[in-house]
Amino acid sequence: MIDLKKYGLTTRFEQEATLYEGYFTARIISQHRELYNVVSQSGTALATVSGKLAYNAVDNTHFPAVGDWVMIDRADDRYGNAVIHHVLQRKSVFTRKAAGTTNSLQIVAANIDTVFICMALDADFNLRRLERYLSIAWDSPAVPVIVLTKADLCADVDEKLTQVFAVNSGAEVIVCSGLQENGYKDILPHINEGKTIAFIGSSGVGKSTLINHLMGDDILSTGEIRADGKGRHTTTHRQLLLLPNGGIVIDTPGMRELQLDSGDLSRSFEDIEELAALCKFNDCSHKNEPGCAVRKAIFDGELAEGRLQNYYKLQKEICYDELNSRQREEEKIKNMFGSMAGLKQALRHARSKNKRR
16 A cells, blocks of 8 residues: 555645545656556556546646646556546646647646756856746746756856856755765755655756656666757656655756746846836836836846846746737737837838839
């Protein structure tokens, strides 16, 4: 008999599970297309989604994901795959827009307590990407911890740490070296029995190496960095692992492209919003208005111009995703011409030029 409390089962999930009499509680530990691996009190089993659940799903986020607690119709798969009939309400979820031109969402991990945002101090170092990760993490609402890896490959660790502390929005920062156990032990206080952690970041930043340290064995394969400084994908699918000293870890494939669907910009860019509240005008655009506290902070070297521009970019990205096709077209026009009237004026100007030719 497996103790599901070690896998993160809490009173909250137990109480919700009582609403589904005749079903068994299980947690998704891995997914391979439409087939899931689940763990219940009776052990692990293969499972598929019921037709009704699939039919009622509005989008991808309504399907089970790694870390989800679900209700299945049988305790094991001795007489066929178990069937997932219900997904219990998530306490946290880390999502991103699926890669490509589609606007569909993709769940990276569900029911996580702490998100370790991994970024290498070598060629992977990217403050703007870190701001993206933090915006999603604070919105999840798991607790983000920034893990800076490969310190042994960086000649200016202190300088990069200063840059990270300027954008970390209150998240703890841990520095790790792949060749030593430095920093690895600083992760341990965040890991407790029944608590779920997730490692996210680009390919090749050392997520699998850290998880192998926690597992006490080379469970996950690790890869060398390519000549162009980019990492190779060593994790090809999400999986949930029970740590030998207690706690649960979710490993995720590397994500170099991370498009936002939603994010807590008020938390991840709290410094900018606090400065904006000090501006002379409530509708200050932070461009050339007098009494702009944001521009003053940039002039005084207290705020980086790149951080402000990324704040604008993420704002537009989130707002743009919420619009329908007509609204998106109007937003494009607004960004290019200021308004529909501006577009008409530009067209009249173009026509008058053509007549004069």
